[in-house]
Amino acid sequence: MTLTNKTPASRSALAQRGGSALGDRVFSWWTLGTGLLVLAILGLILITTVREAWPAFDAMGPRFLTERIWDPNPATGEAIFGALSFAYGTAISSLIALLFAVPVSVGIALFLTELAPRRLRGPAVTVIDLLAAVPSVVFGLWGILVVAPAMVPVYQGLHDLLGGVPVLGRLFGPVSSGRNFMTAGLILAIMITPIVTSITREVFSTVPRADKDAALALGATRWEMIRGAVFPHSFGGVVGAVMLGLGRAMGETIAVALVIGGATNISANLFAPGNSMAAVIVQQFGESTGTFTAALIGLGVVLFAMTVLINVLAQTVVRRAEARMKGSVA
Amino acid sequence: MASNDTDLTTRPSVTVHAPGSTASGVEPTGAPVMQLRDVSVYYGSYEAVRGTTMPIQQNQVTAMIGPSGCGKSTVLRALNRMNDPIPGARVSGDVLFHGQDLYARDVDPIQVRRRIGMVFQKPNPFPKSIYDNVAYGLRINGIKGRLDDHVEEALTKAALWDEVKDKVRKSALALSGGQQQRLCIARTIAVKPEVILMDEPCSALDPIATAKIEDLMFELTSDYTIVIVTHNMQQAARVSHYTAFFTAEVDDKQVRHGRLVEFSQTGKLFTNPTDKRTEDYITGRFG
Secondary structure (H helix, E strand, O other), X not given: OOOOOOOHHHHHHHOOOHHHHHHHHHHHHHHHHHHHHHHHHHHHHHHHHHHHHHHHHHHHOOHHHHOOOEEOOOOOOOOEEOOHHHHHHHHHHHHHHHHHHHHHHHHHHHHHHHHOOHHHHHHHHHHHHHXXXXXXXXXXHHHHHHHHHHHHHHHHHHXXXXXXXXXXXXXXXXXXXXXXXXXXXXXXXXXXXXXXXXXXXXHHHOOOHHHHHHHXXXXXXXXXXXXHHHHHHHHHHHHHHHHHHHHHHXXXXXXXHHHOEOOOOOOOOOOOOEOOHHHHHHHHHHHOOHHHHHHHHHHHHHHHHHHHHHHHHHHHHHHHHHHHHHOOOO | OOOOOOOOEOOXXXXXXXXXXXXXXXXXXXXXXXXXXXXXXXXXXXXXXXEEEEEEOOOOEEEEEOOOOOOHHHHHHHOOOOOOOOOXXXXXXXEXXXXXXXXXXXXXXXXHHHHEEEEOOOOOOOOOEHHHHHHHHHHHXXXXXXXXXXXXXXXXXOOOHHHHOOOOOOEHHHOOHHHHHHHHHHHHHHOOOOEEEEEOOOOOOOHHHHHHHHHHHHXXXXXXXEEEEOOOHHHHHHHOOEEEEEEEEEOOOOOEEEEEEEEEEHHHHHHOOOOHHHHHHHOOOOO
C-alpha cells in the first residue's frame, strides 16, 4: 500500500479515528477540570475565611499576630484576640511530634525495606497502617485517660533530673498536670508515625538496586550502604513525608484539644499546659458570636498560612540540599 | 583490618587452606589469585549453576561468555559474595582467594568486597559529585592520606582525569554513559582491590566508549586481576587472556542449570575449542 493511493479505504487508514479522539478529548478535559477544581476550592476557602475573619483582623490589626492575650469576654473593656499563644502551642506541639515521630518512622521504614525478612513485611505494614485508621478522638481519649496520668511521674523525674541545668532546664520546668505541650506532642507523634513511615518506606523502596550494589561492592557495611546510597537518593522524598506529617500534626484538632491543657500560655516549659490554634477553634466555636467567631476563623487563616509557609520553606530546603549533594548538573 | 595481608576476617585469625590447584588443560602463568572448586550457586532449592571449577590468574583478564541464563553473572557475583543480599542465595564448593575460602564461616563479606571490587552492567554512579563518588569508598574504608591525591590518582588510572579535572565537584550524573562507567571503575580502583569483577561493563555503551573501556582494562592488568562477563564474543577475544564458556543445560528432571563447558586460554578457545558446544557457540550456530 502506498500513501499516494487515492482510494477511500486507504485514506481512511490515516484519518483520525473518531471514537478514540473523542475519548482523548474527554480525558484531557476531565483531568484539566479536576486540577482546576482543586485550585478553585483552595482559592474559595482562602477568600471566604479571610472575609469571615475580617471583623477580628479589622479590630485587632497586626496585633492579632503579635498579641499573646486571648480574652473574648473581659470583665471590663474591649475583647482581646491574640493568636500568638496558640500559634506557639501549635508550633511547639508539632515540633515535639516530629522530634519523636521522624526517627522512629525512618527506623521502621529502614527496617521494613532493608532488614526485615520478606514474610514479616506484609504483617508489619498492616499493623502500622491500622494505626493510621484509629480515629483521632480515640487517641485523644486514650491520651487524657491513660497517657497523661501515666506520664506525670516521668515528667516529674525529668524535672528533678534536668530542671536545675542552665538553659536546658527551662524546657523541663515544674509539672502541674499530665495535660501539657509534651503530652500533646507525644500523642501527635503516635498519630503521624504511620503516614510518615508509609511514605518514607515507599521512598526507600525506590532506591535502585544498582546504587545499593555499588556501595556494597566497595566494601560498605549495611549502615554505610544506607548512608551512602539510600539516604542521598531519598532525601527529598523523606522531607516530603515529614512535611505531610507536620501538616497533619499542625492541623490536628480534637486529640490535641483533649490533652494540651487548655491554657493561653507561652512557656519554654514543655510540661506547662497550653493550647493550639486548631484546638481553640474546636473548643470555643460553639459558644462564640460576632467578632469572637471572626477571631476563631482568623486562627484558621493563620494556621493555613503557617502550613503553606512551612511547605514552601521545605521545598526550598530540599532543592538546595539536593543541588549541593548531587553537585550542580551543569 | 588485620595486619595479615590476605586476612579477610573481622577478627585477626588466620584461616589459610592449602593453595588452590590449577585446572587441567591450562598452562598457568603463576599461582592463580582465585580458584573455584566445584562451585554451585543456589537460589533457594534451585541450583542455578552447577559444579564450576576454574582458576583466575593474577594480572590477567578472564572472560566469562555464554548465552543468556547460563549463569555467568551468577558465578561472577559469587566471587565477591554479591549474591549474599539476595534471599535464599547460597554457594557450595570452594571459592578460594589466595587459598582462603571466601565462604568460610569467619570470613567477613565486607572485607571480601573491599579486596574484590565490582563494576556493573549499567553505569551506577551515586547521585553525588564526581569527587564524592570516588571518595565514598575511600571514606568508608578509612583510607588515610590526602583524599584529593587518592581521588586524582584513581581518576587518572581510570583514564578520566583529563576529561573531568575542571568539574570534579559537578554531578556525576551529568557525565556521558561511557564517562560514568569509567567513573565507576575509578571508584572501584580507588579502594585498591586486587581483583575487579566486571559484569557486562560495556553493554550499555556505544562502540567508542566501549573501546575506551577495553583499552583501560588492558592497562589495568598491570596492577589488577580482571574478570569480565560479556555477551560480546569479539570483546572476550579482544580483551581476555583466558575465557570460560558457560551454557545452560537441561537435566533429566527438565530443570535448567548453568554449566561451565570449557575453560582455556582465549586464543585456544576461539581457534581450537575442545568441546562441540563451544564450537557451535563461537561460530554462531547457537545462542
